[in-house]
Amino acid sequence: MVVVGAVLAALFFVVPLVGLVWRAPWSSSWKVLSSAEARAALRLSLETSVAATALAVVFGVPLAWMQARVSYPGRSIVRAVTLLPMVLPPVVGGVALLLALGRNGLVGQYLDRVGVHLPFHVAGAVVAETFVSMPFLVLTVEAAFRSADQRFEDAARTLGATRFSVFRRVTLPMIRPSLIAGAVLCWARALGEFGATITFAGNSQGKTQTLPLFVYVTLEGANSDAAIVLSLVLVVVSLVVLVSVYRWLGTS
């Protein structure tokens, strides 16, 4: 009974992939991949997703540490709010970003005065991706901070290491596998981001038209073959990264 359920669940994920492969126009795929538009979208996707992951690591790791190690009133509310983008429809996240960081937004009106424009610019796509993907990193890393044995840190402290030195040389190495797993999950989510990006950053070729947006637009245009080929590219890139990282984590 359990096996049947497991097989059905696995099939549920495998069949859509087979669907893509089944319909893929292999003969024309090279032509699609060499089109300037497609390459621009692919490059933009890689750049923005890496940038979003970097931002998520820089800001998400301190947040995860604080959530795991510092007890303060309202911590559970902060946790709920910071994990909200995982369960919110991304379009809703995009609307919220627009109202906060858009040209007439709560914060955005001041950004506009100092010449910072996010919608319709690459930075906007990065912000949208970071908003949606950072919770994946925070969640993973927070769990690692929680389960890491604090006695090693205490020992380092008694041996005279500063707080920052302990964090950098004891705590971080202990959570490294989780940090990498979290960063990869975060990156994969950023790479696939669609709803928040199109709502907040718009669909501007070379600036905010990432691969998922390009796939959606071409799927509806004249060239739906291109959409299938590029979907496969997205699948293959994500799959290769996920498999290799989990392998590496398993062996290290």
Added chain:
Amino acid sequence: MVCFVLIAAACGSSTKSSGSSPPTTPTTTSKLSGALNVFAAASLTEAFKDEKTALASSASGLSLTYNFAGSQALVTQIKSGAPADVFASADQKNMKKLVDAGLVETPKTFARNTLEIAVAPGNPKHITGLADLEKSGVILVLEDASVPAGNYARQAFTKAGLPAPKPASNELDVKATLVKLTSGEADAVIVYVTDVNAAGSKVEGVDIPDSQNVIATYPIAAIKASKNLTAAEAFVDEIVSGSGQQALQARGFLPPS
């Protein structure tokens, strides 16, 4: 306008529905029963919702569900087997894709629409025509060229002898485009006259002269694979020559011819 409405309404009750219905059938609304999934262009949102309200009393056995999106998105969905009974497109091009694929019955034109520039209330950027939209410092947002309105908008620039526009963003339907204006990100957008009407005081319209404007014709057709084809055909007739005309023209659509 009132004239049109009355004529259209009068026509509706006398027009025979497709097929060989017995002469005793008073109107198409008697065939309007069961569940219908209507896939309609985003620009039809308000008019079709009004029509649903109208039909709620005249065809109480009808359970109407709408799916509004860019016509090009709806075509993709229908081609992939989405359970649509009726498709209403904002252009002939997208309808033709389904005709060519043999998925729809013969389409009928049911409305026309024209384009209008929409700007923020008070027109802060002093937009007076298409040429102003290409000035630097004006953030223009259009629909993607695959969206009917986006295609028409680009045709309008060509008709006006202007270079191809470089929009800051290419949105996936007229409503999403309008949101970029009302949220303050865009200085100007091009949508249908009916969208400007529907947005009310949130936007201000700037006319595009007839010589530069493009007339959008809206075709509607029943989907051959519909499980409720009689009602689907009756709905098409109701839109083409029945109460649908009233709903459409009240929202600023032009009659089909």
